[in-house]
Amino acid sequence: MPNYKVKQGDCLSSIAARHGLFWEKVWNHPKNSRLKEQRQDPNILYPGDVVFIPDKDKKEESGATEQRHRFRKKGTPAKLRLRLMRPPDDQQTEEPRQTIERGRGGRDLTINNEPPPEPREDEPWANVPYVLQIDGQILGEDQTDGDGHLEVQIPPNAREGRLIIEPGTERERIIPLNLGHLNPVETVSGIKQRLLNLGIPCGENNEQETPEYEEAVREFQAKHGLEVTGRADQQTKDAIRDAHGS
Numbered sequence: 001m002p003n004y005k006v007k008q009g010d011c012l013s014s015i016a017a018r019h020g021l022f023w024e025k026v027w028n029h030p031k032n033s034r035l036k037e038q039r040q041d042p043n044i045l046y047p048g049d050v051v052f053i054p055d056k057d058k059k060e061e062s063g064a065t066e067q068r069h070r071f072r073k074k075g076t077p078a079k080l081r082l083r084l085m086r087p088p089d090d091q092q093t094e095e096p097r098q099t100i101e102r103g104r105g106g107r108d109l110t111i112n113n114e115p116p117p118e119p120r121e122d123e124p125w126a127n128v129p130y131v132l133q134i135d136g137q138i139l140g141e142d143q144t145d146g147d148g149h150l151e152v153q154i155p156p157n158a159r160e161g162r163l164i165i166e167p168g169t170e171r172e173r174i175i176p177l178n179l180g181h182l183n184p185v186e187t188v189s190g191i192k193q194r195l196l197n198l199g200i201p202c203g204e205n206n207e208q209e210t211p212e213y214e215e216a217v218r219e220f221q222a223k224h225g226l227e228v229t230g231r232a233d234q235q236t237k238d239a240i241r242d243a244h245g246s
Contacts (some may be wrong), residue, residue: 002053003050003051003052003053004019004050004051004052004053005048005049005050005051006045006046006047006048006049006050006051007047008047008180008181009159009178009179009180009181010045010047010180011042011043011044011045011179011180012026012027012042012043012045012051013042013043013078013156013157014156014157014158014159014180015051015053016156017155017156017157018157019053020056021053021054021056023042023156025054026051026052026053026054027042029052029054031052031054032051032052035049035050035051039184041246043078043180043182043246044182044183044184044185044190044246045184046183046184046187046190077153077154077155077156078153078154078155078156078158079151079152079153079154080132080134080150080151080152080153080154080158080161080177080179081149081150081151081245082149082150082151082163083124083147083148083149083150083245084124084125084128084144084148084149084150084165085122085123085124085125085148085198085199086122086123086124086125086148087173087199122199124144124146124147124148125144125148125165126144126145126146126147126148127143127144127145127146128143128144128148128165128166129142129143129165129166129167130142130143130144130150130163130164130165130166130167131163131164131167132150132152132161132162132163132164133161133162133163133164134154134155134158134160134161134177134179135155135158135159135160135161139152139153139154140152154179158179159179159180160176160177160178160179161176161177161179162174162175162176162177163175163177181193182194182246185237185240185241185244186237187207188206188207188208188209188213188232189205189206189207191213191217191232191237191240192205192206192213192216193205194240194241194243194244195216195217195220195240197244198220198240198243198244200216200219200220201216202215202216202217203216214230214231215230217229217230217231217232217236218230220236220239220240220243221236224239224243226239
């Protein structure tokens with residue numbers, strides 16, 4: 001079969017499903033070894049990557065003639081794994097406190113501002129109810145675990161979805177999901193996507209290293225104890241991948 005050129009929104013699961021194959025058969029084919037080594041994660045490809053599509057295996061089954069036989073098509077559902085972190089505006093923070101000192105006779109007044117509280121660490125959005133919609137269908141309705149994780153099986157060719165947090169309440173939030181759109185962390189756009197998902201805005205999703213992008217990298221480096229340079233060296237990329245989880 002011919003090679004397939006990756007488009008934005010593709011991942012190996014969707015490509016394999018489109019050709020009637022299991023993703024493992026495609027990913028582990030020797031002709032895809034270079035791509036496998038370069039990308040490492042089958043579900044994080046980059047537009048323009050080339051995937052070799054092997055032929056389907058033929059299988060014969062014996063059965064009595066002039067009778068109806070039922071065959072069940074095997075499938076490999078994909079899994080959507082997310083960890084939700086509570087937004088800063090939803091975390092409880094302490095207000096800076098003031099103390100008032102009065103002089104003798106009540107004539108002098110001094111206001112001492114105590115140091116502001118230390119910034120809070122990222123806090124998992126634990127045990128929060130959610131509804132997951134994928135391509136217009138509800139596939140999950142549950143709550144996150146104690147560490148903010150959720151895991152739901154989705155079709156391998158899923159394209160987009162919505163994660164509704166605390167549905168039907170005044171605190172409801174809707175998070176749009178663009179499945180298969182995460183670029184490799186080796187690209188500037190891939191770094192921007194991950195930083196945005198980690199709550200650090202960094203400008204338009206493109207390959208331009210803008211001042212806003214450099215400031216976002218510096219913010220991440222400072223937060224994670226890295227040398228603050230504004231440049232995403234390999235150590236910074238590895239830390240971004242680890243913090244993002246992919």
